[in-house]
Amino acid sequence: MCFLCLAAACSRHEGQNGFDACPVDSLRGEKVALADSVWMRYPYRVRVSGPVAVVFDLNTDSCFCHLFTYPGFRFIASFAPKGEGPEEVVSASMARFIDKEHFGVLDMSGRKLLVYDGLRPHSVPRLCRTVSFEEPVSLPLEFLPLPDSTMLIPDYLGEARFCIVGSDGRLLKKTGVITLADTVALRKNAPGIGETTIPDNMVCC
Template structure:
């Protein structure tokens, strides 16, 4: 009953976020503070990775998601020592194996993995020894959910998944994979695309999301362009912040939205006191020029920090190019994944007062 009541209020809150009086569209041009950070490479004593994309920490365990894992998509380590524990999420087409892994999320004592190619969510639970994770259940997603590319667990009975049909912004999905509601709208000023090319617009507005159940903040950052959306589910408001690079720009080719502006954000985390997002900021033209010169660098060199209301607080300039982050405000630590390095986990320790 408690979960049903929670779902009801979430539905009301997200539905209210679409009403004009409760929406705010704001812009930012800069950050009041810019700090350079020097990272420490953590020796993992392993050559497991091909494309370490995400890192998630809970308690004394850390899991790194390898987007292009050869045998397994996920690797568990002790934390903070980072001693290898086990590999799981075996790659393959057989039952119990995965075709892809888009993201991983801790939820309670388990870890969920999204396999977009099989359109399912898989839960792994910890063994009695605590050193390994084993597959415990899988959830087949509703056929009306168009290629799920990210997810968050709202609670133990509901998932939030971005909607790429163009009809809305998010899908609410129950533990059985059934679509409950489609909520919100793409906050684009492109009226022609909203009217005539919603699927292409949704592809251009692909976003990475995170949700913090303690403060009720759902954040979405665009992979292209520079847009941050914040949904405050406790007071039913939505704020959209547009940065200097603007909305995602795109052209339509054979019905698909092809981005034409910049690589934007690649990860976001909502903590108890702030929103942290990895930002790239390189144009496709610049990346093409670098490729012709034999320069191949993947990732963003910035971590942007916003208040829970979306106000810019600080820009960190990194000495590595990273894709994923895990923020521990209590310890004043940011862990990041650098796909360009053989030892891909980097530890940053920003000035502690920014976490207070």
């Protein structure tokens, strides 16, 4: 009797939380051998756009990004060199395609976004412009390009969750205000309260 009551309680608890209605799917993958060897210390993310793929090396000694053909993964070129020069990256925290023709590498320490073009199977990526962020854009760790040529950047140290930044790096507005009655506590604990991340599949309208 005790066993039956316990089993009934467990099944009722799962149904109340909706676990039985959660969709279940399985992931499948296959190993792809690189046609050419490229030295990478910490390959962190792979971005794909049409016939090319970019492997982002989070902890590199030389270049943060490596361009390959897709799906064959034949090496084309490395770009976004590490360094402290005007066309170099001090510490990259995020790299993604802005559109089909342009690729952005976010330099957290340099507070800038380096935009490259020429990401094609038979060309070498070229730095076409650099966007320097204004001081009110605090701690740029991630970015998401929006359809109107602006960018969405999480605000980890402010009183809102996101910054909307223009293509020139100028802060346009902050959105997602964190509402707390105790403003002193808000300013003191903003890094913890405002922490959020941008998912790769996020769609903004």
